Amino acid sequence: MTLGPLMVDVAGPQLDASDREVLAHPLVGSVILFARNYVDPDQLQHLVAQIHAVRSPRLLVAADQEGGRVQRFRAGFTPLPPLRQVGHQYDVGRGAGLELARRHGWLMAAELLASGLDISFAPCVDLDYGLSEVIGDRAFHSRAAAVGELAVAYMHGMRDAGMAATAKHFPGHGAVVADSHHALPVDRREFGELADELTPYRLLIANGLPAVMVAHILFPQFDAQPASLSRRWITGVLRGELRFNGAVFADDLSMAGAAAFGDIVARATQALAAGCDVLPVCNSRPGVLRLLDELRLAPDPASHLRQARLRAHPRTDRAALLGSDHWRICRAALEQCRQPPALKFT
Numbered sequence: 001m002t003l004g005p006l007m008v009d010v011a012g013p014q015l016d017a018s019d020r021e022v023l024a025h026p027l028v029g030s031v032i033l034f035a036r037n038y039v040d041p042d043q044l045q046h047l048v049a050q051i052h053a054v055r056s057p058r059l060l061v062a063a064d065q066e067g068g069r070v071q072r073f074r075a076g077f078t079p080l081p082p083l084r085q086v087g088h089q090y091d092v093g094r095g096a097g098l099e100l101a102r103r104h105g106w107l108m109a110a111e112l113l114a115s116g117l118d119i120s121f122a123p124c125v126d127l128d129y130g131l132s133e134v135i136g137d138r139a140f141h142s143r144a145a146a147v148g149e150l151a152v153a154y155m156h157g158m159r160d161a162g163m164a165a166t167a168k169h170f171p172g173h174g175a176v177v178a179d180s181h182h183a184l185p186v187d188r189r190e191f192g193e194l195a196d197e198l199t200p201y202r203l204l205i206a207n208g209l210p211a212v213m214v215a216h217i218l219f220p221q222f223d224a225q226p227a228s229l230s231r232r233w234i235t236g237v238l239r240g241e242l243r244f245n246g247a248v249f250a251d252d253l254s255m256a257g258a259a260a261f262g263d264i265v266a267r268a269t270q271a272l273a274a275g276c277d278v279l280p281v282c283n284s285r286p287g288v289l290r291l292l293d294e295l296r297l298a299p300d301p302a303s304h305l306r307q308a309r310l311r312a313h314p315r316t317d318r319a320a321l322l323g324s325d326h327w328r329i330c331r332a333a334l335e336q337c338r339q340p341p342a343l344k345f346t
Contacts, residue, residue, distance in 0.1 A: 001055060002304045003029030005272060005297065007062065007249075007280040008288050013039050015050045022285075023054045025292050029307055030060035032280055033117070034072055041076040041115055041318060048116035060310055062119035065108055068137055077111050078331050080104065081338045083124060083150075084137035089337050090146055098153040100337055101140070103330040105157025105165070110327065113162055113315035121166045121213055121249075123154045125200040126174035134179040144196035148203035155204060162313030167204050169215035169251060170238060171227055172197030180216040180257030184226065191222045198242065205244050211310060212238060213249040214276065216257030225270070228253075229261055234275035247306040250276045254284040265294045277303045 004027035010019045013036075022028060031051050038044055052058040063072045068082025086104055090097025105123070112120055125147055126132070128139035140150040155165040171194060176185035201212070214228045227233040228250045238244045250271045251257070258267050264287040268279050281288050321327050 001026055001057070002299070002301075003057070003060065003307045005029060005277060005279050005303070006268075006288065006291060006295075007032050007060075007278050009034065009282045010037060010047075010051075011285075013037055013043055014047055015054075018285075020054055022288060022292070023051065023059060027292055027295060027297075028059065029304075030062060030119075030278060032282060033061065033063045034282075035074075038073045041073075044073060044115045045318070052116070057308070060118045060307065061116065062121065063112065063117060064122075065112055065120040066122045066124060066138060067104065067108065070138060073112075073115075078107055078334065079338075080108055081334055082137040083140045083154075084128070085337050086150060086154075087128075087139070087141040087146065090141065090150055094149075098149060100333055101150045101153035102157035102160070103333050105154035106161045107157075107327065107330040107334060109158040109161035109163035110316065110321055113312050114318040114321045116315075118312040119164065119166060119211075119310055120158075121168060122158070123151050123165065123167060124169070125151045125167045125204070126169060126172055127196060129174050131177050132174050132179075133177075134181070135174050139174055144199035148200040151200050152203055152207050155207065155209065162315055164210035164310045164312075165204075166211040166213055166247075166249065167201060167209055168213035168249075169217070170201060170212050171215070171217075171219075171233065173215050173217060176217060178257075180251065180255055182256050184257045184260055185215075185217045187217055187219050188221060189219070191219070194219075198237075201238075201242055201244070205242055209244065209246055211247040211249060212244060213251055214238075216251050216255055225274070226257065226261065228258060228276070229267065229270040229274050231274040239275060245306075247277045247303075247310055248275055249278045249280065252280045252282045254281050254287055264290055268295055272297060277306050 006028045007030040067080025124138045128142045140147045158165045178185035218226045223230045223232045
């Protein structure tokens with residue numbers, strides 16, 4: 001059985017019969033976990049093992065574990081600072097900031113890998129214009145070149161641990177006020193004004209970026225569809241102009257930002273036609289069940305291969321990880337950066 005395009009959630013800290021039935025469906029290829037699915041590291045490892053046991057080849061398991069406000073698993077995991085703190089260190093000293101970004105990426109990924117997960121949706125490479133509250137301190141920096149450098153270092157840290165990075169939210173969420181969880185953000189700039197937003201993606205792709213998550217943001221001067229459902233954005237810009245050949249995730253199709261573009265089946269069909277490989281549908285089991293009944297698609301071996309490449313590499317046992325010098329060094333570095341350093345002016 002191949003990996004299907006749907007990424008689904010589960011209700012609690014262990015699988016029930018209805019979860020297993022959904023996960024066994026051939027249209028499902030991956031599972032996303034939330035704070036409600038977490039009690040402690042041992043429980044998490046058991047839950048992931050349950051998910052892996054449902055099918056062969058095993059389903060991919062993902063979470064949002066960026067740090068700061070967006071960290072699904074806390075007790076028993078290192079408290080990760082928001083990426084803004086890494087950007088502050090970069091402003092004090094470029095080399096130290098890049099090293100901190102690499103350590104942040106490594107530690108975040110290594111701890112998830114030790115619990116059996118494959119993917120964390122990180123890093124966020126949106127630019128901080130001071131407009132988007134939902135992005136805010138999740139952004140490394142306001143300058144495109146700084147975000148690009150820091151994101152590449154962070155991606156290399158994740159790669160060192162054995163995890164593929166997913167850059168988000170393409171093509172950029174930082175210049176809009178609305179939160180796509182609750183409304184459709186609209187960015188009225190022309191395509192030519194978005195060069196800074198694309199700069200981090202150019203640098204990441206040149207360094208082998210494995211995956212991108214595309215935002216529910218409408219750029220009406222460029223296309224009538226939001227980026228997540230837009231063939232012009234995904235196939236034309238991301239795969240064509242930027243020459244990206246990794247996996248493309250839509251943002252959660254149950255979010256309000258996508259709701260104006262048809263029912264859940266219509267949204268999923270549009271996202272697949274636009275070039276998405278993976279369609280997360282979170283916190284909407286009725287929507288998932290409808291897709292399992294009604295979504296029709298032709299087999300796509302290339303898309304399956306792009307997903308399969310996201311599987312985590314062999315990982316360190318949790319006890320060995322927590323006993324390693326590198327874990328202690330990275331943890332200490334992140335703890336030190338939790339308070340913004342004082343900038344020196346001359």
